[in-house]
Amino acid sequence: MAWVLLIIAGLFEIAMALTLKASEGFSRLMPTIGFFVFGGISFYLLSRALVAIPVGTAYAVWTGIGAAGTAIFGMIVFKEPATVMRLFFISLLIGSIIGLKAVSN
Template identity: 45%
Template sequence: MPWIILFLAGLLEVAWAVGLKFTDGFTKPLPTVLTLAAMAASVGLLGLALRTLPLGTAYAVWTGIGTVGTVIYGILVMNEPAGVLRLVCIAMIVAGIAGLKLLSPH
């Protein structure tokens, strides 16, 4: 269960990272409120997952999900470049996340 909670926290990190783009420097009320809510929920779920998961592993997986998810969103929705080297770097992040998960004692 803590891994599911951590995964949801990572998805919410993607949501708030994307949301930052739409707040226009926190000047747009609705995107700002939604972004701040996603931030709070993401950190809150991370905190719950940390009850049983190792800190370093959980934090790295959380940020990795956020990073990879945000880059994929940028590529698929915002037409950001998806060059071969960029995709290789994303694959390395995914491999690191998977490795940390597999090597975690929980």
């Protein structure tokens, strides 16, 4: 159950980052509210996952999901460049997340 909470926390971190971009420096109300709501949920779920998962592993997975997911969504939603090297390094990040899960107790 802790891993499910951690994955969901990572998904909310993606939403937090995307609404941060959409808030345009906290100048738009609804994306700003979304940022704080998604961030609060993400941190809460991360804290619940930390009860059963070591902090180093949980934090690395949480930030990895957020970083990879935000980069992918940035390419899709914000039309950021999807170069071969960016995709290669995102795939390394995803592989590292899977590896951390595989070697965790």
